[in-house]
Amino acid sequence: RRGDTQADRKETVRLRLENGGSPCAGRVEIHYKGQWGTVHDYKWDLPDAAVVCRELDCGTAVSAPGGAHFGRGSGPIVTWKVECSGTERALKECQSEEWGHYSLSHDNDAGVVCSDHRAPRLLPQNSQCFGRLEVQFGDTWKTMCGLEWDLKTANVACAQLRCGVAVSVSSSMHSGGSAVLTATEVFKCMGNETQLGTCPRSSTTHQDCTGHNNVTLICSGNNGPRLVGGENRCSGRVEVLHGEQWGTLCGDYFGLQDANVVCEHLFCGTVKSIPRDARFGRGARPVWKENYECNGNERRLWNCPVSHGESFNCLHGSMANVICSDENWALRLVNGESRCDGRVEVYSHGSWGGVHDTVWDQNDANVVCRQLGCGYALEIYNSSKYGESDGDSWVHVAQCHGHESQLQDCRISNTLNSSDIEGSSVGVLCSEHFQLRLSDGGSPCA
Template sequence: VFADSGISAVAQLRLVNGPSRCAGRVEVLHNQQWGTVCDDNWDLTEARVVCRELGCGTALSAPRGSRFGQGTGHIWLHEVNCTGTEAALSECRARPWGEHNCNHVEDAGVVCSGKPHLFCHSGPSRCAGRVEVIHKQQWGTVCDDGWNITDAGVVCRQLGCGTALSAPGGARFGQGSGPIWLDEVNCAGTEAALSECRAKPWGDHNCHHREDASVVCSGSGISEVAQLRLVNGPSRCAGRVEVLHHQLWGTVCDDSWDLIDAGIVCKQLGCGIALSAPGAGRFGRGSDPIWLDDVQCTGTEIGLSECRARPWGNNNCHHGEDAGVICTDSGNSEVIQLRLVNSSSRCAGRVEVFHNKKWGTVCNDSWDLKDAGVVCRQLGCGTALSTPTGAHFGQGSDHIWLGNVNCTGTEAALSQCRARPWGDSNCTHEEDAGVVCSANLPEPVTSPTAVTGDRVLPKFLSYTAHEFLCPVSQLPCSTSEVAAYQRWGVSP
């Protein structure tokens, strides 16, 4: 439960010269030097903050007058005035560091109960894990009904773990085995302890351990953002989703994976909003554990670990189902430099690229399925079905940024393809290029048999891995086939 050093993860605080690490003279670290606290105005309110910060239970007393001996270094804090809700002593109001009119005869002390009433279990540190509380001398869990970031904040502050980064439910850190002590916890956020929050009576609940609540606090020494990454993509804001658990990176299964889930990833990584949520190992197969499955975010979470999902490592997937994300990225990602406009779907339309802070079009000279395929893949829209030219989706009105684009088909982004220099073209907007991607098609529909060229199309389009494939060839439908489907009323 406690760090062996006895030093808080949030602030450099310790109790010395006492009978235990939870009783003694208060010392704080500043400018890489330990110093004491003057006892002017020192009382139980300040002592409670110290005890909570060190994970030492409640404050029993706040001895003054160097009860635990006089220090010999700096006197760092004077006239400390806590409200009692602070997560660390350094957050309390006080004179500037080192400014005082005291001597070491006035060094402040604290005596804590030393018995915590709450701790985090099965997490990567004492400041992240399943929340457990003690009642009637028995540890038990908290149900995640109504559990949110405000409740988690009280837990983090009570443990001296800083602020709450996330409030995962669904037994994210494993299921407990004892009583479920608290349900429908509803904290205001100002409470000094979880037991002060409104909740059902102790032990009164309608939950099971699959709903055990958890927290991830800032004082865990790990960043919630650092526990997530996108790999094998064109930038840090596009790629296969990987999460860190038990010091091992693993993937996320694409079961139920959608734009809402992808949006949380983009937000957590500071990559803007989600453009797409590719599945089926679009960015390659991972090789380590599949940590998360059946992820279901509401869209309000601040981190992926806060979303509902199966317990860590519990899945029925393989790496061919690894989930991916493509974010807009507010920074410099290659992925944000592309969009399809002027159609009813984001996976079909006039191709526009972003350059010098302005959107512009692409000339249709040499424009073909290889080029369109790169666009569709970059946007997470499947494969290219057709390459409408001649401003099929209307004429743009700004720059024509790219001309004579010549992709090999393996590029991760259109900007990686060979082309004339940016803005160098001999085109007009009547030649603006377009794309229709496979992910733009609706669900399979019944249709009459149609003949296109030398192939007879059966009555159904098959639906495989989120892309429509023609049953005869099992390849993406040709332009003429798409035209046939359009005649049946299936409009890309």
């Protein structure tokens, strides 16, 4: 039957979806008579969900899960036994039990997934804010084309994942055992959005958007850091994310070792200076009551010990500032027959240098091939195949687990000159080398 409080529903009624990862999926909540409440899932089905999606301008209904699929809500149950035809413009127009504040169990809260639902995740799912990106379109997970993504869009994905800001975005090959669906939708974010679903979108026309060009993200992490107010992302006032709020670190307790870890965390090289003035602005956010006690060897700020002083009176005039060297890494394979075959060289500290073969193994080689968009490693060679690196360049010794998206994510040690250690430079033959050779048409069979 139609509830007998239809007149009461003429008041402003607000609707939202909570805990679903985007504004277009989640637990159905109604703001009614001054309080947010939920909807009981008795008789809840797809036509009811269709009305919710229409009312929220979220496209069409994909599913109508009950049983508190998106978690148990709080407050009262506003209504139950909802029966929409599916054509109504708003949920308050549907037949239901009388609207009010029922004291029913939230174990049966109703949910909705709409077609415009867009939510990211990083794989493997136990990774800490880095990995291969997938986006949920409605109820289907798809990989994103790495050739169509930029840092602004990556920032939105990291923010939606509560993983801070984007440190890097790159293209990598999917190495899982199952097939993947590649999305044809392209996000064109400005960078200030909080959800991918609110970014402008278009369709991709790139011919190379296949399972070999998936987006790999490295986010700064769920407790930051980021540098604000500088000339680039590698200089500025040090801010750290706690929950959903950014705050400044106090400069009174911020030293060289802490600054080195911040630069390392953001892949910004090493510390150039730690300004003690307010040249990067004073900031309007809170100053966190914590003191990072890094030893300088950590690779992420969250690995440093932290103390919290009870008598903390740091003012905005004493903020932590950092200017990093901004030495971005580059990777290449040289002296081979294609870009996916050759001696491994890394650009760092102003010059190119080889990677040493002392502890080099299949895991390390797979990371190199993945970072270059060259598939996986088929063969590992020493300098007898591709020759040694020239000059007094940096020599890198890498130790990877194999799941890293970039070589700089691995444990890296450096020595100034190749004569400092025994051994030779490594080379790699990646799986995509053969696809590249075939595409050149260099034989009667291709």
